[in-house]
Amino acid sequence: MQGKRIRKIVVVGGGTSGWMTAAMLSKALGTIMYDITLIESEEIGTVGVGEATIPPIHQFNRLLNIDEDEFIRETNATFKLGIRFDGWRQGQDQADSYFHPFGHLGQDLDGISFNHFWMRFARLSGNFDYGRFNVETLAARENKFGRTPVGEGREKYAVNYAFQFDASLYAAYLRRYSEKRGVRRVEGMVVKVDQDAESGFVTAVNLKDGQVIEGDFFIDCSGFRGLLIEQTLKSGYEDWSRWLPCDRAAAVPCERPPGPIEPYVVCTSREAGWQWKIPLQHRTGNGYVFCSDFISEDEACEKLMARLPAKALKDPKVLRFTTGHRRKVWEKNVVAIGLSSGFLEPLESTSIHLSQVVIIQLISQFPKNGIYQSVVDQFNADILADYVNVKDFLIAHYKVTDREDTPFWKHCKYMDIPDSLKTRMEIFRQTGHVHVRSHELFKEPSWFAVLVGQGLFPENHHPLADTISEDNLKLRLAKIRTGITDRLNTLPDHAAFLERIASLQAAG
Amino acid sequence: MKVVIFGRDAAAWLSANALQSALGPTGLTVEVVELPSLSQAQDIYPALPALEAFHGQMRIDEHALLKATGGSYSLGQSFTGFGPAPFFHAYGSHGVAIDRLPFFQYFTRARQKGLTVALEDFSLTAAGAKVGRFIVPDSTTVSFARTDYGYHLPAVAYVDYLRAKALKSGVRMISVRDAGVEQDAEGNITALLTRNGSRITGDLFIDASGSDAQLMRALEIGFESWRGWFRGDRVLAAAGAPYANVPPYARIEALDHGWQGLYAAQDRTRLVQVHDSRLISDDDALQMAARTSGLKLGDAVVSELNSGRSAQAWAKNCVAVGEAACVFDPIDSPGLHTIQNGLVHLLALFPQADGGAVERTEYNHLMQQGFERTRDFQIVHSALCGQSGAYWRALETALPETLTRKLETFRARGIVPMSDGEIYPLDSWEAILTGHGLVLETFEPLVEATSDADLMAHLKRMLGYIREQVQSMNSHDSYLELFCK
Numbered sequence: 003m004q005g006k007r008i009r010k011i012v013v014v015g016g017g018t019s020g021w022m023t024a025a026m027l028s029k030a031l032g033t034i035m036y037d038i039t040l041i042e043s044e045e046i047g048t049v050g051v052g053e054a055t056i057p058p059i060h061q062f063n064r065l066l067n068i069d070e071d072e073f074i075r076e077t078n079a080t081f082k083l084g085i086r087f088d089g090w091r092q093g094q095d096q097a098d099s100y101f102h103p104f105g106h107l108g109q110d111l112d113g114i115s116f117n118h119f120w121m122r123f124a125r126l127s128g129n130f131d132y133g134r135f136n137v138e139t140l141a142a143r144e145n146k147f148g149r150t151p152v153g154e155g156r157e158k159y160a161v162n163y164a165f166q167f168d169a170s171l172y173a174a175y176l177r178r179y180s181e182k183r184g185v186r187r188v189e190g191m192v193v194k195v196d197q198d199a200e201s202g203f204v205t206a207v208n209l210k211d212g213q214v215i216e217g218d219f220f221i222d223c224s225g226f227r228g229l230l231i232e233q234t235l236k237s238g239y240e241d242w243s244r245w246l247p248c249d250r251a252a253a254v255p256c257e258r259p260p261g262p263i264e265p266y267v268v269c270t271s272r273e274a275g276w277q278w279k280i281p282l283q284h285r286t287g288n289g290y291v292f293c294s295d296f297i298s299e300d301e302a303c304e305k306l307m308a309r310l311p312a313k314a315l316k317d318p319k320v321l322r323f324t325t326g327h328r329r330k331v332w333e334k335n336v337v338a339i340g341l342s343s344g345f346l347e348p349l350e351s352t353s354i355h356l357s358q359v360v361i362i363q364l365i366s367q368f369p370k371n372g373i374y375q376s377v378v379d380q381f382n383a384d385i386l387a388d389y390v391n392v393k394d395f396l397i398a399h400y401k402v403t404d405r406e407d408t409p410f411w412k413h414c415k416y417m418d419i420p421d422s423l424k425t426r427m428e429i430f431r432q433t434g435h436v437h438v439r440s441h442e443l444f445k446e447p448s449w450f451a452v453l454v455g456q457g458l459f460p461e462n463h464h465p466l467a468d469t470i471s472e473d474n475l476k477l478r479l480a481k482i483r484t485g486i487t488d489r490l491n492t493l494p495d496h497a498a499f500l501e502r503i504a505s506l507q508a509a510g
Numbered sequence: 511m512k513v514v515i516f517g518r519d520a521a522a523w524l525s526a527n528a529l530q531s532a533l534g535p536t537g538l539t540v541e542v543v544e545l546p547s548l549s550q551a552q553d554i555y556p557a558l559p560a561l562e563a564f565h566g567q568m569r570i571d572e573h574a575l576l577k578a579t580g581g582s583y584s585l586g587q588s589f590t591g592f593g594p595a596p597f598f599h600a601y602g603s604h605g606v607a608i609d610r611l612p613f614f615q616y617f618t619r620a621r622q623k624g625l626t627v628a629l630e631d632f633s634l635t636a637a638g639a640k641v642g643r644f645i646v647p648d649s650t651t652v653s654f655a656r657t658d659y660g661y662h663l664p665a666v667a668y669v670d671y672l673r674a675k676a677l678k679s680g681v682r683m684i685s686v687r688d689a690g691v692e693q694d695a696e697g698n699i700t701a702l703l704t705r706n707g708s709r710i711t712g713d714l715f716i717d718a719s720g721s722d723a724q725l726m727r728a729l730e731i732g733f734e735s736w737r738g739w740f741r742g743d744r745v746l747a748a749a750g751a752p753y754a755n756v757p758p759y760a761r762i763e764a765l766d767h768g769w770q771g772l773y774a775a776q777d778r779t780r781l782v783q784v785h786d787s788r789l790i791s792d793d794d795a796l797q798m799a800a801r802t803s804g805l806k807l808g809d810a811v812v813s814e815l816n817s818g819r820s821a822q823a824w825a826k827n828c829v830a831v832g833e834a835a836c837v838f839d840p841i842d843s844p845g846l847h848t849i850q851n852g853l854v855h856l857l858a859l860f861p862q863a864d865g866g867a868v869e870r871t872e873y874n875h876l877m878q879q880g881f882e883r884t885r886d887f888q889i890v891h892s893a894l895c896g897q898s899g900a901y902w903r904a905l906e907t908a909l910p911e912t913l914t915r916k917l918e919t920f921r922a923r924g925i926v927p928m929s930d931g932e933i934y935p936l937d938s939w940e941a942i943l944t945g946h947g948l949v950l951e952t953f954e955p956l957v958e959a960t961s962d963a964d965l966m967a968h969l970k971r972m973l974g975y976i977r978e979q980v981q982s983m984n985s986h987d988s989y990l991e992l993f994c995k
Contacts, residue, residue, distance in 0.1 A: 084909065480989045480992040482988075483987075483988030483991060484988045487755075489984070491755075
């Protein structure tokens with residue numbers, strides 16, 4: 003295959019990942035030089051109960067040239083400013099709650115992170131609410147949202163955001179997008195995969211109705227089972243459930259509860275896992291992610307149904323998964339995207355992002371003139387690094403807690419954790435510094451919000467934060483509060499903002 | 511030597527603190543004979559900027575005070591319905607002098623040439639206040655402008671704060687429901703007699719009993735009524751929820767039957783409304799208050815108002831402080847300042863043990879001046895108010911000669927002749943006279959030396975500087991949050 007020019011690309015599986023891939027391939031590579039086919043079966047249901055995203059989705063949508071307002075209307079989306087974590091420190095019946103915002107805290111002062119100045123202030127004032135120095139958190143508390151006018155940057159406390167949307171509508175939207183750009187959709191179930199006898203490369207897939215779809219390059223979007231990457235190429239799976247023990251998710255949509263539309267996701271800590279609440283325009287997505295060693299599927303479903311914020315619209319559906327990742331996301335002429343490449347629980351809304359990362363990486367390194375092993379190896383190493391970073395971040399949510407009130411939480415609190423995370427937490431505890439490398443998805447503000455929110459307050463802060471007088475410190479903090487509340491006061495109500503977007507279409 | 515303070519609330523406890531902190535170290539004994547407080551949750555003390563320095567002398571920490579009382583800062587007062595347009599009386603200066611000549615003269619000239627920018631737009635204080643900013647004067651601002659501030663102090667908490675501080679510093683206290691006055695043959699007070707038989711002796715007595723002026727009455731000191739200039743005879747006090755963003759200034763509005771002031775604080779928003787009971791009933795006044803303020807008001811208290819002054823502020827061995835000496839209409843917030851002024855002069859003229867006849871004469875002279883100049887300032891509102899409501903019809907009494915002279919000089923030359931004892935500075939006079947719509951006929955010829963183009967450039971620079979400074983100011987809320995919570 004090396005040196006062979008690639009012309010025919012086959013995406014096996016629809017769903018969100020399949021159509022995101024097809025859309026980006028059709029936009030970036032075009033359908034003149036390439037023949038892009040997507041095979042999907044109506045028989046295989048897709049997973050899609052309201053998805054939350056993180057800000058890098060803007061880059062993906064921009065690359066596709068998608069108009070944001072249109073996207074909002076098409077996918078019933080709402081705006082997301084971050085995630086509210088309830089009960090993660092002390093337990094679901096406790097009042098503890100923290101917000102992991104998309105933006106940063108305050109503003110860097112004297113070349114060091116604002117966090118250090120805040121820590122000094124928190125120590126001397128006894129007020130540990132860092133949310134007061136973050137515009138997304140404050141907007142979330144008041145259910146406000148607005149876009150920041152172009153040209154008003156960091157010093158004006160721009161509001162960072164992503165979306166909550168109906169992933170199946172996103173898939174449908176991208177399907178129309180893709181088909182308009184010449185992607186061929188084939189309805190059918192793959193029953194057999196043909197490989198080159200010598201190289202093992204996939205050459206074609208055979209459908210139930212007898213069609214044979216040949217290709218030079220295959221994208222495996224077949225979901226958990228990994229039809230090509232695993233069942234055919236035996237890429238192997240790294241199991242991470244010793245650190246992230248949840249292995250089930252019960253999901254159910256409910257009616258939109260009365261009251262404001264929250265511009266954020268709520269993750270509530272539960273006896274054997276956690277529950278999500280994702281507000282969409284027309285309904286609310288709910289789910290209980292749990293560990294089957296500590297609670298049965300039936301009981302988890304029962305608990306979920308009893309804890310819905312409004313009337314359920316369906317019966318709960320249970321998904322089973324093993325947390326971990328495919329050892330090689332790219333093997334021979336197959337790249338796995340979506341659930342086929344691995345699974346990390348949606349605690350930090352990373353599922354769609356991790357698919358998009360692979361898609362964008364693939365586009366930028368697309369092997370149009372043939373596949374080179376060096377490229378493949380680097381690609382796999384890069385993707386693995388992304389997974390590892392997200393994994394450590396997720397583990398921190400379970401590990402750093404005061405909760406010991408249920409066997410599950412006791413297990414999490416005392417479980418062994420990867421060395422990479424251990425080191426990071428230790429540095430943070432001792433110095434207040436978050437050690438983050440540039441390629442990592444979750445940066446200092448995220449780690450800081452979650453570690454402090456979960457109850458790890460550092461013993462020290464940067465010595466530079468002690469060099470100004472107490473009054474000067476307060477004046478600077480007041481300045482930051484002024485900037486943030488100025489921004490906050492310009493923001494409209496989230497629901498009203500959404501209505502305006504909806505009405506723009508009605509007006510033509 | 512021993513001073514006995516008889517009375518209640520801010521007058522009594524500011525007296526106790528001022529005397530104790532200044533003269534306690536010299537061996538003076540201070541005892542307060544406290545009457546039941548009349549302060550209620552609805553009441554507020556709006557303070558003019560001078561209070562900051564006075565507090566400083568008593569070593570009262572401003573941040574701690576505002577934290578303890580739930581009070582807030584005040585950069586001035588906005589007036590609506592008094593002149594041709596709403597205007598702002600800022601606790602600060604307007605513009606900067608050009609070639610060492612007063613800014614106001616240039617402003618007058620520019621207005622005659624068609625400038626439409628309001629006087630308050632040249633005030634850093636007003637510009638900041640109107641957008642909810644708070645200014646702490648620093649080296650950059652002082653070179654441009656005077657930017658002072660006062661406070662809005664919730665009354666109950668403020669009195670509690672002062673009482674606790676006084677007691678901690680060694681002031682003695684006894685609580686009484688009332689007391690009898692024992693005098694010697696010359697009429698000097700020798701002791702206060704309580705119901706349970708105690709006899710509290712002293713060398714000097716302070717009457718801090720409020721408008722009752724109980725000691726002054728016992729000494730049969732006469733009272734000069736000012737009702738001919740101030741129609742209001744009722745004060746309604748009420749409170750509502752605090753504003754989401756606490757405005758750093760008071761809002762004063764002229765109504766048909768009186769006027770209304772809104773004083774924001776961290777804990778609640780207080781309303782003070784003065785009306786004339788001959789024009790409106792108390793019940794109607796309350797309904798009007800709720801309607802015009804837009805606040806959901808809790809219990810309201812109506813009390814009588816009888817403005818005027820005691821013929822003497824110091825009689826025999828008794829000094830009246832606060833309302834016992836002079837009762838003001840609460841417009842322009844002179845109340846606390848009257849107490850402060852009395853104490854500052856008393857400390858400066860504090861009598862020796864042998865009587866103090868000389869000091870008394872000087873004190874009475876100074877206090878009368880201060881009271882009357884303050885009164886003149888307040889009369890401007892009634893004299894020049896543009897409202898057609900019954901409350902604002904022509905005054906029953908002719909303007910005091912001192913005020914007439916000010917108005918005439920101002921009209922003719924844009925100059926306000928200031929006399930001794932003024933508590934409102936020149937900037938304040940310029941702000942309210944201009945705000946009430948007084949049109950000037952001419953200005954100082956010296957300012958003609960600057961060309962039109964230069965003048966416009968100067969004015970533009972000032973406005974630009976103010977805009978920039980306002981941008982960089984802290985909001986009142988965040989300042990309160992960081993320093994006073």
